[in-house]
Amino acid sequence: MSLVKTLITSTALAAAMLTAAAPAQAQTRIALVVKSLGNGFFEAAAAGARDAAEEIGDVEIIYTGPTEPTAEAQIEVINTLIAQQVDAIAISANDPDAVVPALQRAMDRGITVISWDSGVAPEGREMHLNPSSNELIGDTIIRLAADHLPDGGQVAILSATATATNQNIWIEEAQKVLPNYEGIELVDIVYGDDLSDKSYREAQGLIQSYPDLDAIIAPTTVGIVAAAQAVTDAGKIGEINVTGLALPSEMAGHIASGASESFAIWNPIDLGYSATYIAHALATGAATAEPGSTIGIGHVGEVTIGEDGQAAMAEPFTYDASNIDQFKTIF
Amino acid sequence: MQALLKHRELILVGAIAVLVGLIALRFPGFIAPRNIVRVFDDTSILMMLALGQMVVILTRCIDLSIAANLALCGMIVAMINAAFPDIPIPALIVVGVACGAALGAVNGLLVWKLDIPSIVVTLGTMTIFRGSIFLLSSGEWVNAHQMSAAFKAFPRTEFLWIPVFSWIAIAVIALFFVLMTRTPLGRSFYAVGVNPTASVYTGIDVGRTRFFAFVVSGIVAGLAGYLWVSRYAVAYVDIAGGFELEVVAACVIGGISIAGGIGTVAGAVLGALFLGVVKNALPVIDVSPFAQMAISGAVIVIAVIFNARAERKTGRIILRKAEASA
Numbered sequence: 001m002s003l004v005k006t007l008i009t010s011t012a013l014a015a016a017m018l019t020a021a022a023p024a025q026a027q028t029r030i031a032l033v034v035k036s037l038g039n040g041f042f043e044a045a046a047a048g049a050r051d052a053a054e055e056i057g058d059v060e061i062i063y064t065g066p067t068e069p070t071a072e073a074q075i076e077v078i079n080t081l082i083a084q085q086v087d088a089i090a091i092s093a094n095d096p097d098a099v100v101p102a103l104q105r106a107m108d109r110g111i112t113v114i115s116w117d118s119g120v121a122p123e124g125r126e127m128h129l130n131p132s133s134n135e136l137i138g139d140t141i142i143r144l145a146a147d148h149l150p151d152g153g154q155v156a157i158l159s160a161t162a163t164a165t166n167q168n169i170w171i172e173e174a175q176k177v178l179p180n181y182e183g184i185e186l187v188d189i190v191y192g193d194d195l196s197d198k199s200y201r202e203a204q205g206l207i208q209s210y211p212d213l214d215a216i217i218a219p220t221t222v223g224i225v226a227a228a229q230a231v232t233d234a235g236k237i238g239e240i241n242v243t244g245l246a247l248p249s250e251m252a253g254h255i256a257s258g259a260s261e262s263f264a265i266w267n268p269i270d271l272g273y274s275a276t277y278i279a280h281a282l283a284t285g286a287a288t289a290e291p292g293s294t295i296g297i298g299h300v301g302e303v304t305i306g307e308d309g310q311a312a313m314a315e316p317f318t319y320d321a322s323n324i325d326q327f328k329t330i331f
Numbered sequence: 332m333q334a335l336l337k338h339r340e341l342i343l344v345g346a347i348a349v350l351v352g353l354i355a356l357r358f359p360g361f362i363a364p365r366n367i368v369r370v371f372d373d374t375s376i377l378m379m380l381a382l383g384q385m386v387v388i389l390t391r392c393i394d395l396s397i398a399a400n401l402a403l404c405g406m407i408v409a410m411i412n413a414a415f416p417d418i419p420i421p422a423l424i425v426v427g428v429a430c431g432a433a434l435g436a437v438n439g440l441l442v443w444k445l446d447i448p449s450i451v452v453t454l455g456t457m458t459i460f461r462g463s464i465f466l467l468s469s470g471e472w473v474n475a476h477q478m479s480a481a482f483k484a485f486p487r488t489e490f491l492w493i494p495v496f497s498w499i500a501i502a503v504i505a506l507f508f509v510l511m512t513r514t515p516l517g518r519s520f521y522a523v524g525v526n527p528t529a530s531v532y533t534g535i536d537v538g539r540t541r542f543f544a545f546v547v548s549g550i551v552a553g554l555a556g557y558l559w560v561s562r563y564a565v566a567y568v569d570i571a572g573g574f575e576l577e578v579v580a581a582c583v584i585g586g587i588s589i590a591g592g593i594g595t596v597a598g599a600v601l602g603a604l605f606l607g608v609v610k611n612a613l614p615v616i617d618v619s620p621f622a623q624m625a626i627s628g629a630v631i632v633i634a635v636i637f638n639a640r641a642e643r644k645t646g647r648i649i650l651r652k653a654e655a656s657a
Contacts, residue, residue: 161620162619162620162621190614190620191620195572195573196559196563196565196570196571197373197559197563197571197574198610200562200563201373201610201611201614202614204369204373204611204614205611205613205614205615206614208358208360208366208615209358209614209615209617225474225475225563225564225565226563226565228475229475229562229563229564229565233487249472249474249476250472250474250475250565251474252474252475252476253474253475253476253477253478253564254475256476257475328476
């Protein structure tokens with residue numbers, strides 16, 4: 001299945017490159033370099049990039065990447081793009097450091113280089129586009145629960161391990177914004193260690209300890225799936241809403257059963273779309289990649305580059321019954 | 332009283348009763364019949380695997396690949412179900428059990444024919460099995476919506492107030508009881524563990540017996556593979572990661588001697604139940620996650636100390652005169 005997909009993409013890519021051989025004048029050629037071809041997540045990002053290209057007009061998207069997700073293969077791809085003299089490279093890197101020399105060579109030849117999704121070390125790119133930021137994620141996970149609790153209620157967080165850095169930062173940010181959501185009470189934080197069985201038991205523990213619990217927020221994919229199953233098995237669908245961060249394919253069944261009203265994760269389509277807008281703005285000189293400069297990214301809004309040369313796209317995208325079917329086959 | 336204390340199983344029953352009593356003081360809901368069934372249900376997989384592991388440990392071996400075997404069989408069954416949702420569940424269980432037996436046989440053959448220490452063999456196959464899951468699934472998950480409704484519903488179906496999940500565990504326990512106490516194979520597991528040299532003289536093939544021990548452990552792992560995947564409605568590379576150590580811990584708590592030859596079906600089941608009660612109680616009695624790990628670990632160490640004391644045999648003095656003159 002994925003082999004067939006890879007073959008099709010490779011053929012399409014070869015065809016695209018052949019047509020690209022006849023350069024159209026005044027067109028901005030943006031190469032979207034992904035970790036590997038045949039991955040649904042990046043296919044979706046490419047679709048977003050093509051949307052952006054159509055909106056901007058006069059932009060050609062070269063969607064490319066290696067067939068194996070390695071830095072070596074990606075360097076070859078970069079070298080080919082330098083030879084083709086593209087105007088911009090937007091890369092999701094397999095290794096933050098290994099691709100730096102190749103990308104520096106590209107920048108020396110006047111090619112705009114940005115990284116998105118999976119970043120490159122600062123010396124190898126002009127700016128990096130993060131799908132989101134810790135503040136936005138912390139706020140989103142509370143909002144997901146609060147959206148379905150207009151009169152307030154009790155929520156509990158089911159995390160991964162008690163020492164997981166990213167989880168702890170998100171939970172900290174979530175606690176900071178808690179006062180903004182009137183009536184939402186965070187009753188407990190438990191840790192499922194990203195193990196199905198432990199997460200399931202911790203979720204059962206929450207259900208037992210807090211009879212009035214209204215929502216379980218799990219900002220980890222193993223946890224949210226286990227919690228949704230625990231709520232289903234306890235017959236609490238409709239009473240306890242399970243939400244948090246997960247991939248649509250993993251949660252499709254639990255959205256259908258009603259154990260989860262909604263959840264969030266970055267939207268790969270928007271990510272490819274935004275990376276294209278930014279690459280275009282930088283390549284045409286409409287914007288500069290300096291700390292503090294703001295770049296418009298079409299319907300997603302705008303991003304501001306921070307001191308560290310990074311920008312956060314938007315808050316995580318919310319998935320629910322209305323759009324899950326569209327995304328569950330993508331990633 | 333002295334005679335009573337000699338029975339480890341009775342001590343364990345007492346310990347579990349005291350533990351449940353203490354938990355009930357802090358969280359009364361724990362002893363509700365509904366919850367007792369839930370805890371038993373949750374511990375089913377651990378009990379079954381502990382029995383499989385017990386057979387291997389009895390023969391002076393160890394099966395570290397038991398959880399990886401479970402994960403691989405679980406993934407195979409889940410992928411078959413996702414691709415062909417119409418295949419009936421009993422057929423899938425047979426597939427899971429057959430896969431588990433085959434993987435167990437690989438361990439057994441390496442231990443038997445090549446005479447490699449089991450800890451090395453199973454350490455290797457553990458990684459091979461996990462790697463195979465990755466190759467098989469290319470790292471992708473089999474998710475709840477890809478599994479058929481019957482696949483998820485079967486173990487949850489209630490029969491006489493108890494889920495099928497628990498009934499399967501009860502049936503497995505009964506089968507193991509018969510196997511260990513009423514069949515020549517079961518008795519030879521003990522014989523090989525107590526004294527391999529003497530077993531050879533009584534006509535028991537030590538290597539062959541160990542091979543069968545690994546097959547038995549594999550069969551249980553294969554069955555548990557389906558149950559695990561169905562219970563948590565998800566299959567991915569890391570399911571039941573590190574679970575082999577919990578299984579060994581359950582055996583140790585249950586009084587199965589790591590040196591082989593000593594252990595009972597009741598011991599393994601009670602050891603697993605003890606661990607199951609602790610694991611199910613920790614989330615509701617509100618202790619910090621760091622303390623939880625320490626508590627689980629302390630319980631195992633205490634059990635091992637208990638074991639070491641129980642197994643210490645006072646040497647029989649056969650030359651009384653020599654001792655007196657010394």
